[in-house]
Amino acid sequence: MQENGHQRVSLVTCTAPVNIAVIKYWGKRDEDLILPVNASLSVTLHQDQLKTTTTVACSRSFQRDRIWLNGREEDISHPRLQSCLQEIRRLARKRRSAGDHSPDISSMSHKLHVCSVNNFPTAAGLASSAAGYACLVYALARLFGVEGELSSIARQGSGSACRSLYGGFVQWNLGERPDGTDSLAEQVAPESSWPELRVLILVVSAEQKSVGSTSGMHTSVETSQLLKHRADAVVPGRMEQMRRAIRQRDFQTFGELTMKDSNQFHAVCLDTYPPIFYLNHVSQQIITLVHHYNQHHGETKVAYTFDAGPNAVIYTLQEHLPEFLQLLRLVFPSEVPEEEFVRGLPVSPAELSEELTRDIKIKPSPQGIRYIISTKAGPGPCEVEGPDFHLLGYDGLPK
Numbered sequence: 277m278q279e280n281g282h283q284r285v286s287l288v289t290c291t292a293p294v295n296i297a298v299i300k301y302w303g304k305r306d307e308d309l310i311l312p313v314n315a316s317l318s319v320t321l322h323q324d325q326l327k328t329t330t331t332v333a334c335s336r337s338f339q340r341d342r343i344w345l346n347g348r349e350e351d352i353s354h355p356r357l358q359s360c361l362q363e364i365r366r367l368a369r370k371r372r373s374a375g376d377h378s379p380d381i382s383s384m385s386h387k388l389h390v391c392s393v394n395n396f397p398t399a400a401g402l403a404s405s406a407a408g409y410a411c412l413v414y415a416l417a418r419l420f421g422v423e424g425e426l427s428s429i430a431r432q433g434s435g436s437a438c439r440s441l442y443g444g445f446v447q448w449n450l451g452e453r454p455d456g457t458d459s460l461a462e463q464v465a466p467e468s469s470w471p472e473l474r475v476l477i478l479v480v481s482a483e484q485k486s487v488g489s490t491s492g493m494h495t496s497v498e499t500s501q502l503l504k505h506r507a508d509a510v511v512p513g514r515m516e517q518m519r520r521a522i523r524q525r526d527f528q529t530f531g532e533l534t535m536k537d538s539n540q541f542h543a544v545c546l547d548t549y550p551p552i553f554y555l556n557h558v559s560q561q562i563i564t565l566v567h568h569y570n571q572h573h574g575e576t577k578v579a580y581t582f583d584a585g586p587n588a589v590i591y592t593l594q595e596h597l598p599e600f601l602q603l604l605r606l607v608f609p610s611e612v613p614e615e616e617f618v619r620g621l622p623v624s625p626a627e628l629s630e631e632l633t634r635d636i637k638i639k640p641s642p643q644g645i646r647y648i649i650s651t652k653a654g655p656g657p658c659e660v661e662g663p664d665f666h667l668l669g670y671d672g673l674p675k
């Protein structure tokens with residue numbers, strides 16, 4: 277934390293990662309507390325490629341709470357933002373009543389300014405709320421000097437945000453208690469446990485805005501019988517198998533379960549009434565391509581997963597990456613310069629064998645993929661030190 281002597285403005289800046297579920301969260305049993313109908317499991321992506329940065333500031337001189345998101349002032353009265361602010365202040369008060377009277381704790385009664393930016397385009401259609409809420413909660417905890425369980429607070433901003441509080445492989449436990457105190461995130465394995473695992477985000481051209489997760493899953497809970505079956509009979513077993521696959525670095529099982537779970541989530545969307553379609557023609561081509569590729573090799577070398585939109589996230593092992601990327605270039609030829617088409621971690625070039633190109637029976641879709649982000653699993657949130665990193669100045673306004 278840094279303070280300016282004159283105005284006594286306390287500033288903290290933190291960053292937090294995006295996560296992509298391999299066992300999907302879809303459906304709430306409690307919409308206010310954001311308690312899920314099933315457990316879920318995700319991979320935290322590396323912040324070098326995708327992250328949210330948030331500066332939080334508090335001062336006696338601030339008149340009211342304010343928030344700026346990606347350069348625009350937004351309404352801080354949003355109920356989910358308010359839940360997170362209230363919960364963090366409650367934690368801080370608890371610490372004060374336990375006898376802690378440090379200055380950072382007493383500053384919690386001051387008004388707050390929050391400024392947050394993503395290092396990836398919002399237009400990419402990647403869920404940014406998970407990284408955003410995780411970053412907000414983590415930064416506020418640092419500002420007030422509170423420690424302890426933060427995932428249950430981030431969860432009340434956006435369900436998937438609770439998983440962004442940890443690095444590597446993370447599960448969000450279903451929990452049993454009505455107050456949600458046991459519906460928390462925990463790390464299954466650190467990112468260092470599976471360094472060969474690589475991730476490609478295929479940003480697909482989307483013509484229309486899709487149904488948001490919150491309203492989509494609400495309708496699914498109301499109308500889909502498949503959702504109930506999934507939550508009761510399918511996910512508990514898959515969580516167990518997925519944890520084992522991750523700990524044993526068993527890509528066959530990891531990949532197969534990831535694809536099946538994505539498919540079941542989209543089947544639930546189709547079983548919702550009226551149905552929800554997140555996948556488009558290019559998404560379907562990517563699915564077919566992955567299956568043809570795996571069939572050609574006689575094993576699961578690559579896996580796809582899709583969230584509430586047409587973008588694909590590909591999981592694979594480092595050794596298969598060059599060949600699969602070359603195949604993507606063949607099926608989705610692009611006029612975008614190479615350095616803009618594939619961003620992030622470099623991938624070495626590869627030649628495709630004649631047999632492989634023959635076995636891939638897909639008609640090319642030029643411009644089907646806008647660009648690709650190449651990344652891997654990464655660590656959880658962290659504080660960044662030094663005044664240069666702050667997004668707010670000592671006047672409490674965006675720089």
Ligand code: DP6
Binds near residue numbers: 301435584
């Ligand atoms: C398809 O966490 O965005 O990405 O809790 O209503 O904010 P709310 O929903 P959100 O839903 C994410 C859904 C998903 C699957 C997942 O990330 O597990």
